[in-house]
Amino acid sequence: MTNINNINRSDFQYFPFHLVTPSPWPILLSFSLLTMAIGAVMYMHGYSNGGELLSTGFILTSFGMGLWFRDVIIEGTYLGDHTRQVQKGLQLGILLFIVSEVFAFLSVFWAFFHSSLSPAIEIGGVWPPQGITPLDPFAIPLLNTILLVSSGAFVTYGHHALIHGDRRGAILGMFLTILFAVIFTILQYYEYSEAAFTMSDSVYGSSFYASTGLHGLHVIVGTIFISVAFIRLINYHLTDTHHQGCEAAILYWHFVDVVWLFLFIAVYYWGGM
Amino acid sequence: MLDAVVNRPNRVLERQKAIQSSHLPIYYRLPRSRLYLGTYFTMWTLGMVGTTYGIYSLAFGKPAPKE
Numbered sequence A: 001m002t003n004i005n006n007i008n009r010s011d012f013q014y015f016p017f018h019l020v021t022p023s024p025w026p027i028l029l030s031f032s033l034l035t036m037a038i039g040a041v042m043y044m045h046g047y048s049n050g051g052e053l054l055s056t057g058f059i060l061t062s063f064g065m066g067l068w069f070r071d072v073i074i075e076g077t078y079l080g081d082h083t084r085q086v087q088k089g090l091q092l093g094i095l096l097f098i099v100s101e102v103f104a105f106l107s108v109f110w111a112f113f114h115s116s117l118s119p120a121i122e123i124g125g126v127w128p129p130q131g132i133t134p135l136d137p138f139a140i141p142l143l144n145t146i147l148l149v150s151s152g153a154f155v156t157y158g159h160h161a162l163i164h165g166d167r168r169g170a171i172l173g174m175f176l177t178i179l180f181a182v183i184f185t186i187l188q189y190y191e192y193s194e195a196a197f198t199m200s201d202s203v204y205g206s207s208f209y210a211s212t213g214l215h216g217l218h219v220i221v222g223t224i225f226i227s228v229a230f231i232r233l234i235n236y237h238l239t240d241t242h243h244q245g246c247e248a249a250i251l252y253w254h255f256v257d258v259v260w261l262f263l264f265i266a267v268y269y270w271g272g273m
Numbered sequence B: 001m002l003d004a005v006v007n008r009p010n011r012v013l014e015r016q017k018a019i020q021s022s023h024l025p026i027y028y029r030l031p032r033s034r035l036y037l038g039t040y041f042t043m044w045t046l047g048m049v050g051t052t053y054g055i056y057s058l059a060f061g062k063p064a065p066k067e
Helices: A025-044 A050-078 A084-117 A140-163 A167-194 A202-234 A244-270 B002-006 B012-020 B033-060
Strands: none
Touching (some): A025 A050, A050 A244, A050 B033, A084 A202, A140 A244, A167 B002
């Protein structure tokens, strides 16, 4: 007699798709985002307790995302729900997400070029504006470029090692990627604290910190993304043929890498001359 | 140090067996799930109380005077 409680999906499921089970995360995270949005409006308009509500909303959103991704990992690694067909869908989702990120950065670059290609008379008709001392592109920014490009090379090494079944190489490659990413963030923090201008110093300061800050935020998210892949690699979650999350992290990291090259050339080098 | 990480025991199979034989919702299947979800639900409820207060403040309250 078949025990209905111990169903093996492949015994009776004749399609490769993943029919997800009911989950509390979409509704809970929607309300967490509402908390964050209301908190942000209150904070920016000077209402009392706005900052506390904004922080609560941020913690709820990130904690909830962590728990939701944990479920996705269970489905992929322990329940076998991520078939080839499902992996294709996930890959497409990540690609579309990165396309949306490209457009987010496009808008920031647009703002930068709008202000720098024909500088307004209020800032002296020159770029960088009068009174602004830009950062030397061949000091920390060049070092950061070398760090990010090297981390991109390490992550590719780690990926190829993983595909060829070289566990040691994969772990080493991913570890060095994370190490270089952390050093990049520390150097970026140091550069911000040493800079001679702030975000409120003309449109130069605004566009500089908006573009490099948005990128810095992406570096932090990418570092967390790769760290999750690294922990999963150590715990044998990833195989040579099945490592969709790791590939998504690698793709995201290359995107962050490419954006930095544009930032270095446009904002630091050309915009700082 | 790298050897210890590379050669650590693989527990995926036993985890797969444990999780696939469980009939709980997915979010309760891993160890310590009740602790994580309990913490989250408590914080979320507090967040909802704060959000209700926030919406009320935005509709009927007054922001701090501008300097």
